[in-house]
Structure formats: structure tokens, C-alpha cells
Amino acid sequence: MAILFSDLLAKGVRQGKIPAKEQDARTWYRNTARKYSSVTEASLRKDKTRLKSKIEVGSMYMFSYDAKTKASLPYFDRFPLIFPFRAAKSGFYGINLHYLPPTLRAKLMDNLYDVASNKKFDESTRLRLNYSLLSSASKFSGFKACVKQYLNSQVKSRFIYVYPAEWDIALFLPTENFAGASKSKVWADSRKMIT
16 A cells, blocks of 8 residues: 555656645545555555554544444444544544545545645644534534544554545545445435535
């Protein structure tokens, strides 16, 4: 997977697409990532330097998850793509972008770039997130369908760190893995929640 990320980044840079900094580049990376029909969790774990035991608020991660209350849930994502934004008792809250269909995911991400800590889009870049900010701005309306609480005891892998320059690539890779419903059902429910 590191090869996929670095290959896409290199191809984009050769074409003058600077990751995350301009809308044209964001669109190019997103459209290119959509062309990948299968990306496996195992391929994402090959780059050991990305595997983290702890998370930081405002960074992007993927991980394996098994919901404790799955028997009573209509569905859940077994491989979330999140920006954690707050610690919780025995876990954390995060925005899982997989709960939005691609067009709404892109719209929310474009607005989230406005709260980036800097415009370097390197390892120092994080989103300055908190629930109050997200709930008070109409431009973040899609986040409501994405807010999920995760229990540390149910995290079944190390966290895969996604570098800020790769956020637009990760956004559109087909890595959502819903249990209990199809992604079309999940996305339809999310659309209803935010309209």
C-alpha cells in the first residue's frame, strides 16, 4: 500500500499536482484513487512505519474494528477511516468518512481542510477538530453521519497512519467494510441524516 500511495503521489507531482493544496490537485488524486477496485487491509499493513499504537487528534488513521454491540447495531464499519477528535471513556470519538458517499465525503473533506493546523501537509499537519466547532458550522453538516465512538478494547489492529499528503487518496480507496448492510444502504441512511 505504501507503494500505491507513493506511486500516486509521484505521478501527481510529475503532473504538477501538489497534494491537498489546491482543488484541482485534490480532484485529480481523488479521481485517480477511485480507479482502484480492490485494496486489501493486508496490503495497507505492509509498510510497518505507518503502524501506530496510539492516535493523535486530527490525524487520519485506518484500523480493524469489531463493534462490541454489533448484535444490536444495524451495521458498522470493520475498517474505519477516521479523524479522531476527542478521547472518551475507554476509547475515543472519530469522524469515520466511510459513512458518507464519495461526493459528500469530498465535500466534507474540502471543508475540513479549512481547519488544518498548517498548509505544509506533512507530518506536522493535523485538523484542529472538536465537536463544538463541527456542530456549529453548517459547512460541516455531513460530519453528523460520521461521528462514531470506538472502544479501545474492540480495536483489533494497530492504527495505520495516513500522511496528510495522502488524505485525498485514502478518501476514495475502496476500503470501507460494512457488516450488517451494504454501503449503498449505509450511504442512503447518511444522506437522510444530513438533509
